[in-house]
Amino acid sequence: MSAEPLEIYLEEQDLGRDLREDVRFGLTARPKWLPPKWFYDARGSELFEEITRLPEYYPTRAERAVLAEHADEIVELTGAKTLIELGSGSSDKTRLLLDAFTRHGELGTFVPLDVSVSALRQSTRQIAAEYPGLRVRGIVGDFTRQLDRLPTGGRRLVVFLGGTIGNLLPVERAEFLTAMRAALEAGDWLLIGTDLVKDPEVIVPAYDDAAGVTAEFNRNVLRVINRELGADFDPEAFTHVAVWDPEHEWIEMRLRAEHPMRVHVLGLDVEFAAGEELRTEISAKFRPEGAAAELADAGFERQAYWTDPDGLFGVTLARAD
Template structure:
């Protein structure tokens, strides 16, 4: 039997007016902080892939190896349904799951349309029996998945690798986990990757790679703001730094103003003091017990956990608490 392969792409990327509003709100905070998804334009997505290949950044390699090794077990625990990946990026981690799970469809959600289209095409070529749907969106703000034939009448299984939930504060993460329950619907299951606390030297090195890719990734945010929101940033007038904040169990990443300066952005003037940080991202690290408590507060319960031998990260299978 010949299987007809196909892929579609739905573009729900936030409008420029929404971007401007979010940027103004972030610039008014202290410390200033912009939504992490703004980092992921086409160049930002390319640089993030390069970060994942740096020797200091082991999360991607460790998680990929764990998925490859345990894919049959993970697929059996997930069961049948459409596989929905949040923050799919290059969609390369999902391959072992697709092979083992053979879902009726795969849906990739990501903020970068330039990245998502080629990723879906490549994935469709590698897995021609699984129809692929790409949705360009800020999944943290998505209230419902769009109507599409591939999503109708099917149980939904969530896949959220990369410890991306760490980019949200614990309260934001709780709200997001509630939202994922809504997006996935009745009987849903969620397989989620969580980076765990480890030696501070290792954590800080992972976000301060010697090749300077993390710094280029952060500065590219300013390039994007200049392009998309009429900004006047000089990226070299900001130094990049990342450090561990033990009181919050997180890495903070920031661009720090090298001198007092004023920039134009989204139709307004913004003044920076010398040494003032602009937070580009946080990355919260959760011990397994802490993450399961967070998940429970959002209506999920743990139904399985898989970890690498060193205990650097976990894959948690969550099911709805009332199921």
């Protein structure tokens, strides 16, 4: 069965408008910041895929180990007929679930949602070819805004992997989970991956690898702004910084100006002092009881919880009350 035509609810002009708004707001804030979604042009996506294979970057391997161990159990518990993946990318780890559903379940439809038309078109074609009995229905959208576009009917399992929820601030996580619950029916399921609080000596290298791939990934946001908005950032004038915040239990990625500079973008003159830092990402780490409480507050009940053998990464299966 071939992949269905993509359903597009997020156009290029929408992304351009959002980028302009984020850059104007973030670069005039104190301290300056940018949201991490703008890392991911084609080059940024390639760099992130490279990051996931680095020896320091444990989250992908740890989450994959959980899914490999418990995919059959997830199928048995949920009995899902429709599998929906938020922020799907290449859907690499999700194939472990698709394989399990192929072995044991009656899954009829797979619905990946992502902001990238090109990535989604490629992945839906590949999955349709690999799983010929599966209906593949790709949705181009933003998981923080287009949850109301998810298909209805049947028993649904929504998966949100990679610890991506940690990129949201606490108030944003609450809003997202509440919207997620509103988009589901009672008895539907949510499978969510959360990176766990652990020794910062394990966490920090995952965001500051010896080969410098994460540094290039971080600076890529400046290249995106240069290309899309005609800015004149010098990416090489910024040093990549990864800092553990013990109070909030998250890691921050920042770009530190090596010398004073003035950047022109959107008609703004943006001044950077020497040593000034621009925050580009937070990645919150979770404690199991905290993650369960956030889900409960949004109307989900935890049904199962697993970690990898080293206890680095958690995967929670919750049911909509």
